[in-house]
Structure formats: C-alpha cells, structure tokens
Amino acid sequence: MAAANNPFKYNFAIVSRIAASFAESSSFDVKKGGTIDIDKARREHEDLVEALRRIGLDVIELPCDEKHPDGLFVNDIAVVVNGTALICNPPSIKDRPSRQGELAVVRQVLRKELGLKIVEVESETAFVEGGDVLWTGREIYVGLSKRTNMLGAQAVAKAFPEYPCNIVKVHEPSVHLRDNISMAGPEVIAVAKTPSAQKTFQEIRSSGGPGYKYISVEEDEAGNVIFCNGTLLHLAAEQIPKGFAVFENKIDYPRVAIHMEEPLKRSGRLASCVLIINRVRHPKKFPTSVP
Numbered sequence: 001m002a003a004a005n006n007p008f009k010y011n012f013a014i015v016s017r018i019a020a021s022f023a024e025s026s027s028f029d030v031k032k033g034g035t036i037d038i039d040k041a042r043r044e045h046e047d048l049v050e051a052l053r054r055i056g057l058d059v060i061e062l063p064c065d066e067k068h069p070d071g072l073f074v075n076d077i078a079v080v081v082n083g084t085a086l087i088c089n090p091p092s093i094k095d096r097p098s099r100q101g102e103l104a105v106v107r108q109v110l111r112k113e114l115g116l117k118i119v120e121v122e123s124e125t126a127f128v129e130g131g132d133v134l135w136t137g138r139e140i141y142v143g144l145s146k147r148t149n150m151l152g153a154q155a156v157a158k159a160f161p162e163y164p165c166n167i168v169k170v171h172e173p174s175v176h177l178r179d180n181i182s183m184a185g186p187e188v189i190a191v192a193k194t195p196s197a198q199k200t201f202q203e204i205r206s207s208g209g210p211g212y213k214y215i216s217v218e219e220d221e222a223g224n225v226i227f228c229n230g231t232l233l234h235l236a237a238e239q240i241p242k243g244f245a246v247f248e249n250k251i252d253y254p255r256v257a258i259h260m261e262e263p264l265k266r267s268g269r270l271a272s273c274v275l276i277i278n279r280v281r282h283p284k285k286f287p288t289s290v291p
Helices: 022-025 036-052 101-113 149-158 197-208 240-250
Strands: 012-016 058-062 078-081 084-087 117-120 133-135 141-142 165-168 181-185 190-193 212-219 227-228 230-234 255-259 273-278
Touching: 012 036, 012 101, 022 165, 036 101, 036 255, 078 133, 078 273, 084 101, 084 133, 084 149, 084 212, 101 117, 133 165, 133 181, 141 149, 141 197, 149 165, 165 197, 181 197, 181 227, 190 197, 212 240, 240 255
Parallel strands: 012 058, 084 117, 141 165, 190 212, 230 255
Antiparallel strands: 012 273, 078 084, 133 141, 181 190, 227 230
C-alpha cells in the first residue's frame, strides 16, 4: 500500500459547501464575532478547495444541506487511515439529530464512491469525533475530551489494530486534541504554547514513540494545520502572525497559507473542514456542483 511508504500521501479530499443555516446555528461562538458573512465564508472556503486541488487532491464537494448546519465540519464525521474509515459518533447527535444525516452522506461517499472499508462505532455510548484523533504516520493518539470518551477511544483502537493507539487527555478550554496539536510534516508535530495544549503535549511526549520533532507556535489556531502531499497548509498571516513567522522560518518544504476567517467563527479549525483520504481507485461520478 502506498501509504505504508508515505503516510501523508493522499489523493482525495471530502469537503462540504456551507449552508446558509450555518450562520444561524445555536453553537455559534459569539466571542469570535457577532455575525457570519455567508457569502464571504463561501468565498474563503472555495479558496481552501482550490488550494487542495493545487496540491494534487481530487476534491469531492458535498452540496450544502440547510438541514445540516454543521456539515462544513466533515472532519468530525470519520477517521480514515490507509483505506479504512471509522464512522465516528459525535456526542452532539444527542442534541442535534440532524448530524445523523451528515454521517449517512459521508458514509455513502466513503463506501460507494471511494470503496473504503467502513468500520462503525458499535456502542451508542461510545462517543468520538475526528478532531480528537491524531495519526502521526506510525501511531495514533486519541484525546479524551468533551467530544470523545474512553469507549470512543477504544473504538478507534479496535478499528486500526495494526497501529499503536495512545490515549491522552485534552485539557480545557481546548475542545479537540487537534485544535492546537497536529502533524506539520513527516515526524514533525506543531503544538501551541497555550497551557492546555502544553499539558496534552507533555502526555504525548511521555506516552508515544520517540523520534518526533516539535514546532512551538504562539496562537492556538496555528497549532492546527494540514500536512498533505509534501505541503503544509496553515492559516494566513493576518490570523496567526506569530505562527506564520515560525512556519516561514522553520519549514523548508512547500507551504500554502489559507485565509479562513468566517468559516471558523464557530470555534472550528482549518483541518475541521477537510477529510483527506488515500485511495488508489478513482471514484465514481459524484455531483460536485449545484445550479
């Protein structure tokens, strides 16, 4: 399998277009701004899609569905490692049954369009979201958080038995493990300097395998990046000025800066908006545009 030689080689990405109801959701974080400009959010999201295409990904764009205001955050829905997809069980399903529809759409694409092996979370009380799962290329970290519990972490370990699975605690106010800790390159982990990220980071250092390099960044948001096909995607300098400078000084491989202000006002992160996948087979025809 190609991923065995290069675990960060991907050829597909799933994204979801932004529904107008995204601006009206009750989970909107008013501390990050009073309103969401949907037109601007869609333009910024399209810039992300174009960046993904430029680094060699076939992008499957799910049409927006007004019944799924959280649909933008496709990374919540599944964990994909080397051709196997674990369909997650977000705890928000209890309060927002509309998320069941998100799971159904992503499950269909992964199974029918991409032909991946699908694994389900077997227990209704096992909660897990994709943002709490960090794949390093040789092992998996699962963060215990408000969104992922121990049964959920065990479901991840069961889905990918061929890889070591380490369980760490996500310290508040962080929501997900990968909100501020993520892979920034082969064997390179970006981590924010905030106290909550540093506490989790210390657990990662003590529980995982040796050999990783670490890049410390000032802003929380700077710790959430996407490394794919030899390229690092991170937020633009206007959003993470100090983190941008660190990446500029310390990363010697291609980088793409993405301005994503409006789509992230609801406490999302850059990587929350993308599900990247390695699959050799080309997908069947899938609608990627709307009238």
